[in-house]
Amino acid sequence: MSRLLEVRDLTHSYLTRTGEEVEALRKVSLEVGAGEFVAIVGHNGSGKSTLAKHLNALLLPSTGVVFVDGLDTSVPENLWEVRQRVGMVFQNPDNQLVATTVEEDVAFGPENLGVPSAEIRKRVDEALAVVEMSEFATRPPHNLSGGQKQRVAIAGVLAMRPKCIVLDEPTAMLDPKGRQEVLRTVQRLNAEESMTVVWITHFMNEAAQADRVLVMQEGRIAIEGSPRQVFSRVEELKELHLDVPQVTELAFLLNKAGLPVSPELLCEEELVSILVDKLAG
Amino acid sequence: MLDGITLGQYVPTESPIHNLDPRTKIISSVLLIVVLFLVEGFQGYLLIGLGILGIIAAARLPLGFVLKGLRPLRLILLITLLLHLFMTEGREIARLGPLVVTYEGFNKGVLMTLRLGLLVLATSLLTLTTSPIRLTDGLEDLLNPFKRVGLPAHELAMMMTIALRFIPTLFEETEKIMKAQKARGADFESGKLSQRAKNLVPLLVPLFVSAFRRADELAIAMEARCYRGGEGRTKLHTLQMTRADYLAILLLTAGVIVIAVVF
Numbered sequence: 001m002s003r004l005l006e007v008r009d010l011t012h013s014y015l016t017r018t019g020e021e022v023e024a025l026r027k028v029s030l031e032v033g034a035g036e037f038v039a040i041v042g043h044n045g046s047g048k049s050t051l052a053k054h055l056n057a058l059l060l061p062s063t064g065v066v067f068v069d070g071l072d073t074s075v076p077e078n079l080w081e082v083r084q085r086v087g088m089v090f091q092n093p094d095n096q097l098v099a100t101t102v103e104e105d106v107a108f109g110p111e112n113l114g115v116p117s118a119e120i121r122k123r124v125d126e127a128l129a130v131v132e133m134s135e136f137a138t139r140p141p142h143n144l145s146g147g148q149k150q151r152v153a154i155a156g157v158l159a160m161r162p163k164c165i166v167l168d169e170p171t172a173m174l175d176p177k178g179r180q181e182v183l184r185t186v187q188r189l190n191a192e193e194s195m196t197v198v199w200i201t202h203f204m205n206e207a208a209q210a211d212r213v214l215v216m217q218e219g220r221i222a223i224e225g226s227p228r229q230v231f232s233r234v235e236e237l238k239e240l241h242l243d244v245p246q247v248t249e250l251a252f253l254l255n256k257a258g259l260p261v262s263p264e265l266l267c268e269e270e271l272v273s274i275l276v277d278k279l280a281g
Numbered sequence: 282m283l284d285g286i287t288l289g290q291y292v293p294t295e296s297p298i299h300n301l302d303p304r305t306k307i308i309s310s311v312l313l314i315v316v317l318f319l320v321e322g323f324q325g326y327l328l329i330g331l332g333i334l335g336i337i338a339a340a341r342l343p344l345g346f347v348l349k350g351l352r353p354l355r356l357i358l359l360i361t362l363l364l365h366l367f368m369t370e371g372r373e374i375a376r377l378g379p380l381v382v383t384y385e386g387f388n389k390g391v392l393m394t395l396r397l398g399l400l401v402l403a404t405s406l407l408t409l410t411t412s413p414i415r416l417t418d419g420l421e422d423l424l425n426p427f428k429r430v431g432l433p434a435h436e437l438a439m440m441m442t443i444a445l446r447f448i449p450t451l452f453e454e455t456e457k458i459m460k461a462q463k464a465r466g467a468d469f470e471s472g473k474l475s476q477r478a479k480n481l482v483p484l485l486v487p488l489f490v491s492a493f494r495r496a497d498e499l500a501i502a503m504e505a506r507c508y509r510g511g512e513g514r515t516k517l518h519t520l521q522m523t524r525a526d527y528l529a530i531l532l533l534t535a536g537v538i539v540i541a542v543v544f
């Protein structure tokens with residue numbers, strides 16, 4: 001797998017209005033391969049958004065470096081290339097849609113890139129088809145549901161033909177149905193188009209769907225590994241005030257009680273079938 | 282509270298007027314406004330009124346709907362009429378206690394009310410038959426030549442688009458906050474004007490705070506999507522003047538000149 005994102009020893013300090021420095025990231029290093037689905041979890045203020053904004057040069061490192069597809073984000077000439085390659089979807093679905101119709105909004109990115117009209121048309125239609133919003137093309141965005149708005153936002157990013165999508169808590173303001181819609185859409189993009197995905201969330205069941213999970217704590221990456229590895233570290237996660245998927249916690253407790261159940265379970269069916277086997281045997 | 286405002290709301294139907302280039306319609310509206318200020322007589326207004334009726338018919342707009350757009354302005358129209366009716370010096374034709382209606386006042390009042398009404402109708406025709414996107418695109422293009430004298434044409438159009446995009450969102454939010462404050466006993470409808478204005482504070486403060494937060498987030502989202510002003514920007518929908526557009530402008534200009542000269 002070729003390396004798409006590379007973050008090395010990244011620190012970032014914000015300067016507050018009172019002149020104090022807030023260190024939001026402390027020596028973060030991270031690599032994301034092309035086609036990978038990485039989830040980032042961590043409680044409020046742990047630096048997730050700050051890290052996300054470094055991945056498409058909305059923020060620049062105080063020290064350290066960030067490479068996107070081999071391009072150094074701190075080099076001014078690379079700015080637009082970087083932003084075209086890494087698309088961002090934000091938390092509030094209302095505050096990232098710019099235009100008065102869905103198709104005009106999806107066209108916003110390619111318009112900024114100076115893509116010719118006919119090509120924009122093609123990209124808009126394709127992107128809307130991918131997120132299954134074609135029938136809403138000429139509607140105003142304000143009376144769509146939250147999940148639909150987020151899918152439009154994803155289409156807007158896709159129309160720029162990025163290599164990676166970074167989604168910063170895209171489901172935080174959605175109802176369960178909307179959450180499902182958005183997660184499915186992004187999973188499909190990842191599976192079918194090998195889109196690289198960085199998915200920030202505080203829903204652990206969403207993070208469990210990723211190839212790799214990073215747990216952030218006070219500006220550092222505290223735990224890193226496959227969802228199974230990460231969520232089996234139940235006690236550490238509890239110390240960081242993070243939840244563990246229910247099944248994993250149950251498996252963990254069973255394991256601790258002496259049952260031969262692996263504490264790395266993520267899906268209910270798996271646990272049920274193991275327990276059924278045990279009871280039958 | 283905010284429903285029922287039909288003035289100038291885009292009506293998406295198919296018609297030759299809808300299909301005209303937005304620039305044609307903007308220029309036409311300006312022409313109509315100019316001629317309304319040049320003409321001072323009933324016959325002239327009658328002709329312009331007929332012309333506007335013709336356009337409404339060609340645009341396949343229901344007349345009742347278009348006229349209903351005047352309703353929010355009925356008070357202003359009435360005041361205009363009454364002011365001129367009673368405040369103009371001249372030959373007395375009727376007397377209501379201390380108030381004197383003059384012949385000149387009657388004439389002027391009716392004319393001014395007509396002018397104002399036609400003015401509103403002419404401009405609302407523009408927005409009734411042109412989608413907000415096409416309208417802003419048209420404005421941006423027409424203002425483009427003035428860039429050289431420092432007019433930020435693209436920025437103005439972008440501001441209009443964003444305003445149009447966020448007006449419904451902010452309305453929704455206003456209603457939500459109002460409901461929440463009402464549930465806590467706030468009263469927006471009764472009391473003296475000064476008291477009512479004071480009661481609006483707990484509505485306006487959260488609304489402004491949230492609007493600024495929205496602006497901040499939107500700016501970041503726009504930047505993330507490579508927005509860097511109008512330079513080098515292309516458009517999904519390009520504007521195209523057709524023969525119908527040139528013909529429409531030509532006809533209207535001719536009509537306007539005739540009316541302005543004759544009346």
Ligand SMILES: Nc1ncnc2c1ncn2[C@@H]1O[C@H](COP(=O)(O)OP(=O)(O)O)[C@@H](O)[C@H]1O
Pocket residue numbers: 014015016022023024042043044045046047048049050051
């Ligand atoms: N614009 C800013 N100015 C000052 N401090 C900030 C700013 N944005 C974030 N911070 C601080 O940086 C830290 C990390 O914030 P953030 O990256 O938003 O965390 P998360 O997304 O994980 O909630 C927090 O302590 C936050 O208060």
Ligand SMILES: [Mg+2]
Pocket residue numbers: 048049050168169
């Ligand atoms: Mg955040």
